[in-house]
Amino acid sequence: MDDISSILKEKGLKVTPQRLAIINMLKNTKEHPSAETIYKTLSSDFPTMSLATVYKTLEMLKSIGLVQELNVGEGSFRYDANVNSHPHLICYGCNRVDDLYDSALDDLLGRVSKYTDYLLMDQKLYFYGYCPDCKKKVTNHDHP
Amino acid sequence: MDDISSILKEKGLKVTPQRLAIINMLKNTKEHPSAETIYKTLSSDFPTMSLATVYKTLEMLKSIGLVQELNVGEGSFRYDANVNSHPHLICYGCNRVDDLYDSALDDLLGRVSKYTDYLLMDQKLYFYGYCPDCKKKVTNHDHP
DNA sequence: ACATTTCAAAAAATGATTGACAGCATAAAA
DNA sequence: TTTTATGCTGTCAATCATTTTTTGAAATGT
Ligand SMILES: [Mn+2]
Ligand SMILES: [Mn+2]
Ligand SMILES: [Zn+2]
Ligand SMILES: [Zn+2]
Numbered sequence: 001m002d003d004i005s006s007i008l009k010e011k012g013l014k015v016t017p018q019r020l021a022i023i024n025m026l027k028n029t030k031e032h033p034s035a036e037t038i039y040k041t042l043s044s045d046f047p048t049m050s051l052a053t054v055y056k057t058l059e060m061l062k063s064i065g066l067v068q069e070l071n072v073g074e075g076s077f078r079y080d081a082n083v084n085s086h087p088h089l090i091c092y093g094c095n096r097v098d099d100l101y102d103s104a105l106d107d108l109l110g111r112v113s114k115y116t117d118y119l120l121m122d123q124k125l126y127f128y129g130y131c132p133d134c135k136k137k138v139t140n141h142d143h144p
Numbered sequence: 145m146d147d148i149s150s151i152l153k154e155k156g157l158k159v160t161p162q163r164l165a166i167i168n169m170l171k172n173t174k175e176h177p178s179a180e181t182i183y184k185t186l187s188s189d190f191p192t193m194s195l196a197t198v199y200k201t202l203e204m205l206k207s208i209g210l211v212q213e214l215n216v217g218e219g220s221f222r223y224d225a226n227v228n229s230h231p232h233l234i235c236y237g238c239n240r241v242d243d244l245y246d247s248a249l250d251d252l253l254g255r256v257s258k259y260t261d262y263l264l265m266d267q268k269l270y271f272y273g274y275c276p277d278c279k280k281k282v283t284n285h286d287h288p
Numbered sequence: 289a290c291a292t293t294t295c296a297a298a299a300a301a302t303g304a305t306t307g308a309c310a311g312c313a314t315a316a317a318a
Numbered sequence: 319t320t321t322t323a324t325g326c327t328g329t330c331a332a333t334c335a336t337t338t339t340t341t342g343a344a345a346t347g348t
């Protein structure tokens with residue numbers, strides 16, 4: 001009946017509590033969590049779920065296009081249930097990852113295409129700095 | 145006498161053949177090689193140099209601002225002796241990484257700053273698609 | 289000469305991710 | 319309903335890029 005369940009069923013994939021928990025968590029957060037964070041967050045409700053299951057589920061969700069993987073430059077990936085390719089902001093201070101809404105970037109791919117012989121299909125845009133909270137605490141800094 | 149040697153000396157770092165070879169290779173290529181590629185390329189001239197030395201040297205060159213590390217979304221990093229933060233093109237077909245020269249992206253950071261409360265300091269812009277060579281071979285494709 | 293520092297190589301450790309495999313749950317087939 | 323097949327989970331080991339530690343040689347200082 002619910003949206004995700006039927007998508008999984010259509011693809012011949014089993015609907016399990018672990019899978020629903022992971023995709024629902026991603027749909028209900030703006031925090032772009034890592035696999036580890038997902039695992040820790042869900043471990044109170046699913047104490048027996050293993051980290052490998054989180055990884056395998058994320059791999060599966062990626063492959064059917066329900067989540068995207070973000071590489072913000074840490075040692076591990078972040079995950080996002082918003083699969084549109086949209087720009088992100090990363091805070092040097094607290095490592096949070098936020099979405100960026102900016103019409104200045106609309107049709108960037110189209111504009112860039114005029115400057116290259118590549119056939120462009122996607123873009124990954126990351127902006128680094130200090131979030132509003134961390135900005136206050138910063139006096140003088142270079143970026144790392 | 146030579147530029148890199150004096151920079152290293154000024155910082156109190158020793159000038160070794162291995163270090164010079166690595167930085168010179170990076171200065172003379174547009175290929176954005178990985179540590180592994182650097183290691184393999186130099187191993188004919190330096191058969192005893194270990195991969196750990198390449199990593200350690202890259203770490204050192206990064207810390208004194210002579211190279212930057214690129215995370216193009218592979219499992220490993222690419223290195224670039226051009227330390228300005230400039231956009232890159234990545235080919236889905238052959239994994240080459242090229243520089244992108246595009247005045248459409250000038251002052252992007254300044255323009256984006258108006259749309260966010262972050263204090264922005266840096267950006268990483270990656271554009272994905274098919275390079276001129278691979279474009280020919282592509283008939284119909286989704287991006288991976 | 290002796291002590292101190294710096295280096296490179298080798299070996300070991302790390303941390304994120306993946307793979308192999310056994311048992312379980314569900315569902316199709318008989 | 320019983321059997322059979324298949325997918326999924328958890329355990330645990332393996333992998334891979336990278337980092338750290340150890341060791342000994344070479345360079346530098348006294
Ligand atoms: Mn996002
Ligand atoms: Mn470059
Ligand atoms: Zn912050
Ligand atoms: Zn190509």
